[in-house]
Amino acid sequence: MTEPFPPSAAVHDVSRRVDLTLCAPEEQPRLRADAARNRTRLLEVAAKLATERGAANVTMEAVACAAQVGKGTVFRRFGDRAGLMLALLDHHEQQLQAAFLTGPPPLGPDAPAAERLRAFGPAVMRHEQANRDLYLAANADLRRHFGSPAYHLRVGHVALLLRQLRADVDTALVAHTLLGSLEITLVEHLLAQREMTMERLEAGWYELVARLCVEA
Amino acid sequence: MTEPFPPSAAVHDVSRRVDLTLCAPEEQPRLRADAARNRTRLLEVAAKLATERGAANVTMEAVACAAQVGKGTVFRRFGDRAGLMLALLDHHEQQLQAAFLTGPPPLGPDAPAAERLRAFGPAVMRHEQANRDLYLAANADLRRHFGSPAYHLRVGHVALLLRQLRADVDTALVAHTLLGSLEITLVEHLLAQREMTMERLEAGWYELVARLCVEA
DNA sequence: GAGGAACCGGACCGTGGTCCGGTTTCATTT
DNA sequence: AAATGAAACCGGACCACGGTCCGGTTCCTC
Incomplete structure (x- = not known):
């Protein structure tokens, strides 16, 4: 298994404002x-x-x-298969990343952290829903998913926003929890159930964020 | 694919106190x-x-x-394979279920709801960690996992506790979110990372529960 | 142009999952 | 009790797909 996460899965030139310093560019050979x-x-x-x-x-x-x-x-x-899917996803994923790293408000850096975080959930859900089967195929192997730069970047981003909000919580852990509630298989399952609409899921996200960000 | 969730995956006689009425026994033919x-x-x-x-x-x-x-x-x-693993897990899963359905406090019905909920997270994490590879194998197919009676029962239980706590939230949705933070692949990944100990995860759960249960 | 590293192709393997002709079990009838 | 018919079940050959391996080829460097 060579080259598990090939070319540009995560970082691309961030021209407007540097948001994160994870994921060294590190061109592979x-x-x-x-x-x-x-x-x-x-x-x-x-x-x-x-x-x-x-x-x-x-x-x-x-x-x-x-x-x-x-x-x-x-x-x-x-x-492996998941690797190919991940690579296929790369383009779409970059669009999403661009949206919350350098895009316009409320997702991008020109909005206050609270709004960015609020907007993050729906953005991710809608984005993943728009590329449903691709994301489902790519996340088939969960261990790989959690290790992927894409996931890593999302965690880092959410954790950063939490820190900016001065939320008195274990930011890293809460970031994972928040992302967990956006996990595509879960969302998929909830939407398939009765009574769960996208709007309801979004409302749930807002509530979640609100509760986790009140300062102690 | 016949008989997807065979014999006694969820409900068994609850002698002390009836807690849930989901999952009709429904003996298969x-x-x-x-x-x-x-x-x-x-x-x-x-x-x-x-x-x-x-x-x-x-x-x-x-x-x-x-x-x-x-x-x-x-x-x-x-x-399929996941089905076999689920069946293998059945015994262990029943022990866990018995613990929080009819067992002693703080997990069982003789403790106040708040304590039960607090205790629930660590109990699940420890239990799943104790049978790591079995749970990992059984949850390989996530869609199946969310549909399983075991998961259904957990959700119902958490939602019930939330309702008893008069938490002013979308109980069903929050229940799923809470369970999401206990998902074994996630826990596994966090434990493998640096700095994440079981104690830290448990503390995170307590914090999460506390924040989600304060009345509006 | 020569040497060696990186790469290529496709035969090969293991495993999950399907299929169908033959067999067993069980309820019913005699 | 014995017979009988059909539904349920059994076995293992069969298929598809993911993943590995290695002899031969191509590309880059010096």
């Missing part, structure tokens, strides 16, 4: 020409297959085959 | 003699294999083979 070519071809093909037959039904072999490439190549590049 | 025989043999063998080589390394085929039975039989009985 650079790809050989043919390898890079294959990589992009694989991603293109995978994206195409994902849209036309659903991310859940995209087979590693199918990707390899459609990209005129051996199966081994796919695995060497992305490690 | 009764098993044929040979089927029942095979079922118990399979569970025995699976348990043995699980203890001696770790639940993660228990193969469906190995179980079938060791029980002198066709592979198809295992799958018909338990649906």
Whole structure:
């Protein structure tokens, strides 16, 4: 399993305001020409297959085959299925990250921390819901999910906001808890249940944030 | 996939005090003699294999083979791997359930709701940690996990306590959130990280409960 | 251009899950 | 009690997919 989280999963140039200093850029050693070519071809093909037959039904072999490439190549590049999905997700994830790292208020840095945190939950839920099957496929292996730079970045961001709010809590832990309530499989399950609408989930998030941020 | 949650996954006779009325007993149509025989043999063998080589390394085929039975039989009985693990877990899970449904304080019904809720988190975390690999294997398929009677029962219990506490919140939703912070993969990940001890997680739970239960 | 590292392909394996012809069990009838 | 018919069950061959491996090839450096 090489290169578990390839190119640009987390940090990209943050021009307006530096928000976080986690996740050192750390370019991986650079790809050989043919390898890079294959990589992009694989991603293109995978994206195409994902849209036309659903991310859940995209087979590693199918990707390899459609990209005129051996199966081994796919695995060497992305490690495993979850890795490929994560890479596929990378683009979307970056959009989300850009939204709360450098985007406009209320998500971005020009809003007060309290509003940013409030807006964060719905943004994540809506974003993940918009790319449901991709996120579901990528988070199939939970251990990997918690280790991913994307998750790491979210935790860091929420923890930062909590600290800015001077909330008298274990910020790191609370950040994980907050993210837990946004976990896509949970949201998915709640929406499938009766009576749980997106609006209700958002209201729940607001309430949660409010209760966790009152100063001791 | 027949019989997704077989015998006694959730409700057993609650003699002291009726706490919940979810999960109608609903005996499934009764098993044929040979089927029942095979079922118990399979569970025995699976348990043995699980203890001696770790639940993660228990193969469906190995179980079938060791029980002198066709592979198809295992799958018909338990649906899939997660189903088998869930069945294996059933016994342990019942112990936990008994502890907070009918057990002694502070978990059981003779303690005030606030204390019961406080005690609930650590109890669950410790219990799941004690049977780590089994729970991890059983929760591999998250969708199944959220649908399981065991999870359902936990949610119902927490929601009940919240209602008894007159907490002015969306009890159902908060119950899910609270359980989310106990999710084994998350706990596992946090414990593996630096600085996160069991004590810290428990403190976090107390804080969480306290904040969510103050009356509006 | 030569050497070596990185990469490629596809045969190979293990495991989860399905399928279906044959067998067993059980309720009912005689 | 014995027979009988059908539903439930059994076994293991079979398939698909994720993941590994290694001999041969390609690319970059010097």
